[in-house]
Amino acid sequence: MITLEMYLTLSALVFGMGLMGVLLHRNLIFVFISLEVMLSGVNLALVSLAHYMSDIRGQVLALFTIGVAAASVAVGLSLLVANYNLRKNTDIDELVELKEEASND
Amino acid sequence: MIYLIFIYFCISFLGISHMALTRKNPVHGVLWLLLLFLHVAVVYLFLNAEFLGMVQVIVYAGAILVMFLFTIFFLDIKIMPKERRIAKLWEGRLVIGLSFLAVMVLVFSSISPTYKGKHTISYVESVGNTRIIGEILFNEYGLGVLLLGLILLVPMISVVILGRRKA
Numbered sequence: 001m002i003t004l005e006m007y008l009t010l011s012a013l014v015f016g017m018g019l020m021g022v023l024l025h026r027n028l029i030f031v032f033i034s035l036e037v038m039l040s041g042v043n044l045a046l047v048s049l050a051h052y053m054s055d056i057r058g059q060v061l062a063l064f065t066i067g068v069a070a071a072s073v074a075v076g077l078s079l080l081v082a083n084y085n086l087r088k089n090t091d092i093d094e095l096v097e098l099k100e101e102a103s104n105d
Numbered sequence: 106m107i108y109l110i111f112i113y114f115c116i117s118f119l120g121i122s123h124m125a126l127t128r129k130n131p132v133h134g135v136l137w138l139l140l141l142f143l144h145v146a147v148v149y150l151f152l153n154a155e156f157l158g159m160v161q162v163i164v165y166a167g168a169i170l171v172m173f174l175f176t177i178f179f180l181d182i183k184i185m186p187k188e189r190r191i192a193k194l195w196e197g198r199l200v201i202g203l204s205f206l207a208v209m210v211l212v213f214s215s216i217s218p219t220y221k222g223k224h225t226i227s228y229v230e231s232v233g234n235t236r237i238i239g240e241i242l243f244n245e246y247g248l249g250v251l252l253l254g255l256i257l258l259v260p261m262i263s264v265v266i267l268g269r270r271k272a
Contacts, residue, residue: 044148047149060241064246075260078268
């Protein structure tokens with residue numbers, strides 16, 4: 001029998017993969033792809049908890065998560081397009097307008 | 106047998122997300138992400154969430170990934186060289202990410218809830234998964250559905266404003 005702990009560990013591992021992607025990637029598109037991986041890890045945890053606690057509200061919450069994820073991806077991609085129109089690239093290390101001038105990295 | 110299936114899904118989740126996050130070309134990354142979402146939908150079927158599996162395929166794989174692909178094709182992104190694909194200060198970021206991952210795996214692998222709700226498998230089977238989700242969604246969380254509609258309206262306005270070219 002597959003226990004709840006195994007599903008939760010799997011979801012934590014998927015979330016962690018996405019987190020490493022968000023932290024390490026320099027291309028803004030890959031940061032959004034990593035965010036989607038993180039969200040699928042969270043949804044997996046919600047649905048497995050809903051199954052093992054026999055309460056279907058976890059699935060309803062996962063449904064809300066999917067809706068809000070769609071909204072956040074729409075805003076993020078439109079910001080990406082605006083940033084691309086400004087600088088002609090998608091490099092997050094070049095977003096340095098708020099950085100102090102005197103500091104040498 | 107069920108263990109073999111679960112081990113397959115563990116290996117494929119980790120392998121597919123690794124492949125999705127290490128591609129050079131963003132289009133290949135999005136296509137690997139599509140494969141990951143289809144695997145997640147199958148795992149939802151194992152967890153008795155038929156409606157959510159269908160929503161995962163239709164909304165995530167059908168709508169959100171098409172939005173990703175459209176944006177990538179729209180921007181004409183050049184593939185970044187290898188030394189520019191990893192962010193600056195990556196050692197500290199790697200340490201933070203690995204420690205967070207270790208804490209999350211330790212905590213999540215020791216959760217054992219005692220609460221049991223009333224939606225048991227036989228009850229859900231007798232009424233129907235989609236009907237129960239609909240009843241709870243529109244009775245208990247009706248205000249949440251309205252707020253979700255509002256949240257989905259705001260990005261539409263923001264996309265129109267942000268995507269508008271200066272005259």
